Amino acid sequence: MHSRKLRVGLIGCGRISKNHFEVMKKLNHDLELVAVCDIEKEKFKKLEEINLQPKCYTNYEAMLSERQLDLMVLCTPSGLHPEHGIAAAKHKVNVLSEKPMGTTLEAADKLIKECQTQGVKLFVVKQNRLNRTVQYLKKAIETGRFGKIYQVITNVLWTRPQSYYDADAWRGRRDLDGGAFLNQASHYVDLMYYLFGEVKSVYAVNRTLARKIEMEDSGVAAFEFKNGIIGSMNVSMLTYPKNYEGSVTVIGEKGLVKVGGVALNKIEKWDFSQYHDMDKEIAEANYEPVNVYGVGHLPYYQKLIDHMRGKGANFVDGAEGRKSLEVILNIYKSAETGKPVLF
Numbered sequence: 257m258h259s260r261k262l263r264v265g266l267i268g269c270g271r272i273s274k275n276h277f278e279v280m281k282k283l284n285h286d287l288e289l290v291a292v293c294d295i296e297k298e299k300f301k302k303l304e305e306i307n308l309q310p311k312c313y314t315n316y317e318a319m320l321s322e323r324q325l326d327l328m329v330l331c332t333p334s335g336l337h338p339e340h341g342i343a344a345a346k347h348k349v350n351v352l353s354e355k356p357m358g359t360t361l362e363a364a365d366k367l368i369k370e371c372q373t374q375g376v377k378l379f380v381v382k383q384n385r386l387n388r389t390v391q392y393l394k395k396a397i398e399t400g401r402f403g404k405i406y407q408v409i410t411n412v413l414w415t416r417p418q419s420y421y422d423a424d425a426w427r428g429r430r431d432l433d434g435g436a437f438l439n440q441a442s443h444y445v446d447l448m449y450y451l452f453g454e455v456k457s458v459y460a461v462n463r464t465l466a467r468k469i470e471m472e473d474s475g476v477a478a479f480e481f482k483n484g485i486i487g488s489m490n491v492s493m494l495t496y497p498k499n500y501e502g503s504v505t506v507i508g509e510k511g512l513v514k515v516g517g518v519a520l521n522k523i524e525k526w527d528f529s530q531y532h533d534m535d536k537e538i539a540e541a542n543y544e545p546v547n548v549y550g551v552g553h554l555p556y557y558q559k560l561i562d563h564m565r566g567k568g569a570n571f572v573d574g575a576e577g578r579k580s581l582e583v584i585l586n587i588y589k590s591a592e593t594g595k596p597v598l599f
């Protein structure tokens with residue numbers, strides 16, 4: 257596995273699978289898409305459009321039995337990731353799960369455990385961590401440029417019309433998807449943890465204000481971190497008339513930063529009391545996103561390949577992927593009980 261191409265299988269050829277297929281084309285020296293699976297055959301059409309010719313399956317057990325895979329990518333509805341990942345692990349295949357790795361901690365833990373038992377690796381996609389803008393913010397935090405960080409504000413002010421939820425039966429369902437926090441804002445919850453550390457408590461108010469779905473289309477959550485930082489998240493899928501903002505603002509003793517744009521693609525404010533050489537590069541960190549999924553899948557895969565080839569750590573393993581799931585499920589617990597949840 258150290259020099260040959262990794263043989264990849266992918267299950268769930270829906271919206272996000274395209275990002276994975278594009279990466280596989282770009283990284284074709286390292287990755288070979290040998291098989292895909294979906295229960296809906298028409299989903300295979302997009303493979304022709306991008307000129308990939310894997311073997312197509314409608315049953316994942318058949319794919320796993322017939323193909324010798326090194327990696328199985330899970331792009332199915334979130335609540336199915338544990339079942340599909342466990343099946344792959346039982347065939348001694350490494351697992352790359354789209355976010356979130358499940359919709360309950362019990363199921364996520366079963367997946368983590370099965371991967372450990374079978375001696376295979378588990379990766380969870382958190383590509384927004386690798387946005388250039390986010391990496392600059394991470395570096396500014398790690399080099400202590402803010403002095404003491406007092407407060408952080410994260411906004412995910414996007415739009416998902418009823419037609420989006422109606423198009424796929426799993427959307428907005430507690431068991432398969434979750435609401436705005438677990439689906440659309442889950443990368444932003446992950447960044448709260450990635451940038452500001454372990455969470456001490458959350459208190460949330462979630463509502464389903466307009467869409468006909470089981471879970472929330474709108475929510476606010478207050479955070480206290482173990483290091484004393486306080487923070488808040490505002491999440492709306494009802495923003496008129498289209499996606500407006502995906503941002504993180506940091507208020508520190510010696511600095512103020514806002515990484516914003518529609519999906520963390522622009523550094524809107526970068527102001528520190530002391531100059532650092534990175535300040536010269538900030539204007540070039542901005543980019544225009546093709547969509548709100550961003551451009552992070554490519555660098556994420558590069559890290560995965562390095563790790564599989566024995567270079568570098570697993571950037572987001574099962575334990576790391578579980579963190580944001582735990583925070584989100586505690587946000588749900590708080591919203592449902594009306595009480596703060598202590599970790």
Ligand SMILES: NC(=O)c1ccc[n+]([C@@H]2O[C@H](COP(=O)([O-])OP(=O)(O)OC[C@H]3O[C@@H](n4cnc5c(N)ncnc54)[C@H](O)[C@@H]3O)[C@@H](O)[C@H]2O)c1
Pocket residue numbers: 267268269270271272273293294295296299314316330331332333334335336354355356381383424439548549
């Ligand atoms: N990293 C990101 O930024 C990002 C962005 C979008 C979606 N996602 C995640 O990717 C996952 C998929 O989201 P999507 O928007 O592509 O959904 P989607 O509904 O467009 O695609 C899911 C696909 O899975 C297939 N499927 C369902 N059950 C199956 C089964 N048992 N066997 C085989 N195929 C099956 C469906 O037919 C469908 O084609 C979700 O977990 C979502 O949270 C991540």
